[in-house]
Amino acid sequence: MTASSAINLILPSFNNVLKLVVLFLGKIIVMKNYFILLFLVSNFTFANDIYWSKTGHRVVGEVAEQHLTKKAKRAIEDLLEGESLAAVANFADEIKSDRAYRKFSAWHYVNIPFGKIYAEIEKNEYGDLVQGVNTCIEVIKDENSSKEDKAFYLKFLVHLIGDLHQPMHVGRAEDKGGNDVQLQWFGKGTNLHRVWDSNMIDENGMSFTELATEYPEMSKQQIKFLQSGSLLDWVEESHLLAEQVYASVETGEKLSYRYSYDWWHTVEDQLQKGGVRLAAVLNETFK
Numbered sequence: 001m002t003a004s005s006a007i008n009l010i011l012p013s014f015n016n017v018l019k020l021v022v023l024f025l026g027k028i029i030v031m032k033n034y035f036i037l038l039f040l041v042s043n044f045t046f047a048n049d050i051y052w053s054k055t056g057h058r059v060v061g062e063v064a065e066q067h068l069t070k071k072a073k074r075a076i077e078d079l080l081e082g083e084s085l086a087a088v089a090n091f092a093d094e095i096k097s098d099r100a101y102r103k104f105s106a107w108h109y110v111n112i113p114f115g116k117i118y119a120e121i122e123k124n125e126y127g128d129l130v131q132g133v134n135t136c137i138e139v140i141k142d143e144n145s146s147k148e149d150k151a152f153y154l155k156f157l158v159h160l161i162g163d164l165h166q167p168m169h170v171g172r173a174e175d176k177g178g179n180d181v182q183l184q185w186f187g188k189g190t191n192l193h194r195v196w197d198s199n200m201i202d203e204n205g206m207s208f209t210e211l212a213t214e215y216p217e218m219s220k221q222q223i224k225f226l227q228s229g230s231l232l233d234w235v236e237e238s239h240l241l242a243e244q245v246y247a248s249v250e251t252g253e254k255l256s257y258r259y260s261y262d263w264w265h266t267v268e269d270q271l272q273k274g275g276v277r278l279a280a281v282l283n284e285t286f287k
């Protein structure tokens with residue numbers, strides 16, 4: 001075990017508790033099984049790598065809350081029974097490990113080759129981020145949908161608009177949105193997707209409420225500008241940003257403070273944009 005994986009063990013996330021349990025079991029079983037278990041643990045870790053950090057999604061929810069119309073606010077309060085958008089922002093990731101919800105896993109991203117736009121690509125038969133967002137809106141607007149379904153798809157929508165603004169969720173298929181671009185983050189193995197999902201946000205150390213409230217007040221025009229455009233325009237914008245993000249590293253590169261210094265403002269911008277646009281989508285959906 002390396003020093004960094006030992007540090008990893010003391011972090012109180014579900015995955016690490018799981019690792020502790022599995023490692024403990026591994027110790028009391030013969031060595032051969034121990035290695036099989038280690039292999040399983042590494043796969044669990046991978047499963048956890050493929051989404052925007054919990055903090056990032058909560059910031060998007062919290063910022064959106066500040067820009068809702070009264071009508072949307074009331075409808076959302078009713079559907080979520082008082083839970084905030086930040087509180088439900090990670091729901092779509094939390095249900096990922098449940099087999100019953102496997103069919104939604106392709107909704108978290110959309111892969112587009114560079115030089116192409118969404119309209120030109122062959123669509124994923126299991127769905128994608130764009131189809132996911134549109135389905136959520138349809139179900140919520142449908143008068144015949146049950147309250148339970150509306151709440152489910154509302155939670156999903158909050159999450160997906162967040163994913164849409166993480167450029168690596170709109171990256172290339174061949175490297176799984178940067179998951180196969182191996183890097184080091186402060187001496188520890190990571191990949192480009194994870195740097196953008198969580199490494200930079202977690203390194204920053206601010207809570208989601210701190211992040212969501214530190215933005216300078218925006219004028220009506222600024223808000224309008226951010227909210228302008230269609231869903232496909234926003235996809236295209238993230239896709240162009242993804243191109244810059246790919247170009248920002250070489251495979252195997254050792255990243256640390258300098259990378260955050262260069263890109264942190266972009267992360268903040270994306271989270272804010274995600275929130276302001278989520279509000280636009282919800283205001284329109286509940287109008």
Ligand SMILES: [Zn+2]
Pocket residue numbers: 050051052092093108159163
């Ligand atoms: Zn996601």
